[in-house]
Amino acid sequence: MIISTEPVWIGHDNELAELCARLRGQAAVAVDTEFMRTDTFFPIAGLIQLGDGKTCYLVDPLSITDFSPLRELMVDEKVVKVLHSCSEDIEVFVSLLGEVPSPIFDTQIAAAFAGLGFSLGYAGLVKAVLNIDVPKDETRSDWLQRPLSESQIKYAALDVAHMLIVYGKLLQILKASERYTWVKSDCADMVAAARKPDDFSDAYQKVGFAWKLRPSELAILRELCIWREVESRARNIPRNRLIKEPSLFEMARKQPKDAAHLQRIEDIPTRTLRNDSEKLLGIIHSAANTDAAKFPPRLDAPLAPAEAPLMKALKKYVRDTAEVLQLPPEILIRKKEYEAIVRSGMKGGVFTLPERLLGWRYDVIGKGLLAVAENPVLDADGIASI
Structure with a gap:
């Protein structure tokens, strides 16, 4: 099938309304941003x-004033939105439309389950499935300039020109291998995660070396991280432009009492010191005087070398299973999930699985991981025979 790569420009509200009404009659639509x-x-x-x-249709968000037709298309449950590596695209739609597209089909996730490789780029996917070369030389272009260059327009059009054909090919592979429901489940999980309301109360746990801090210091770090998350959004500036995590760590550890001491903390931007010193000192003072019963518990230190054999056994089991399934192991389990399994046995003596491994992954690797955790000398063949 020959796809026109000469795009249609959509720059007026009536054009967008007409296009979206027509696309809502389709089973699937290719989407990119x-x-x-x-x-x-x-x-x-x-x-x-x-x-x-x-x-291919190129919608100009700089000239459109009524996005309601696009919003209705993006949330129409009868139309699958086909995207590639869509986490950032989802953020764009949340910012532009206030909605998370649904349902979605991420062709990067699908490609991994189809055995084409983990984290495969769109150009590589099109090449692998259709043997067509898609240029990627405009990735870092200025997309807010007008008019767009001819090469930008061509690049943008090619990003969706072949996507529905690729989607059809992937569906065939996934349904034949009975893995379509796996992809559908993972894509639905992405939508659900994107729809969760903001909760910054655990942001401090991601700060490097936070595990070294005492509970009283973690209470300060927790409030500083909440402030950073809230303010970076309110001011619409990158987090690190407001303040970097190492500076927050040092503030929690040293607990400066005045502006002079605060200025001694390394790498706090001059603008932040000028505009926010009083607020930051107030947060530190208030958190330091919080009831000790409300302090967060100490964070887990990195796993000790004694846990390495179990970690190695778990990874080997997943590698062996993935090889049998002809899948990349990374699509089955995340690094932090290995650690969560190991830690569950350390804390309570009974190994448990993270929530993500309790869905379809439970039958594929979950049961086996628990068996290995209880008896690390087992391999994939041994587990299969249990």
């Missing part, structure tokens, strides 16, 4: 690409 995020927390949409399998 181009955006800028150099100096802002939230992405600024520069272009929205849509494809119906015949034509």
Whole structure:
């Protein structure tokens, strides 16, 4: 099937309404976005690409004033939105439309389950499935400039031109291997995660070396991280432009009492010191005087060398299982999930699985991982025979 790579420009509200009404009659639509995020927390949409399998449409978000037709299309449960590596695209739509597209089909996830490789780029996927070369030389273009260059327009159109054909090929492979439900489940999980309300209360746990801090210091770090998350969004600036995590760590550890002491903390931006010193000192003072009963518990230290054999056994089991399934092991389990299994046995004596391994993954690797955790000398063949 020949797809036109000469796109149709959508720059007026009536054009967008007509297009979206037509696309809502389809079973699936190809979707991509181009955006800028150099100096802002939230992405600024520069272009929205849509494809119906015949034509590419480039929607100009800088000239559209009524996005309600696009919003209705993105949340129409009867139309699958086909995207590639869509986590950032989801952020664009949340920022632009206030909605998470659903249902989605991420062709990067699907490619991994189809045995084409983990974290495969779109150009590589199109090459692997269709043997067509897709240029990627405009990735870092200025998508807010107008007019866009001819090469930008061509690049943007090609990002959706072949996507529905790739989608169809992947569906065939996944249904034949009975893995389509796995992809559908993982994509639904992405939507559910994106729809969760913001909760910054655990942000401090991601700060490097936070495990070294005492509970009283963690209470300070927790409040500083909440402030950083809230303010970076309110001011629409990148987190690190407001303040970096190592500076928050030092503030929690040293607990400066005045502006002079605060200035001695390394790498706090001059603007933050000028505008926010009083607020930061107030947060530190208030958190330091919190009731000790409300302090967070100490964080887990890195796993000790004594836990390495179990970790190695778990990874070997997943590698062996993935090899049998002809899948990349990374699509089955995340690094932090190995650690969670090991830690569960350390704390309570009974090994448990993270929530993500209790769905379809339970039968594929979950039961086996628990068996290995209880008896690390078992291999994949031994587990299969249990």
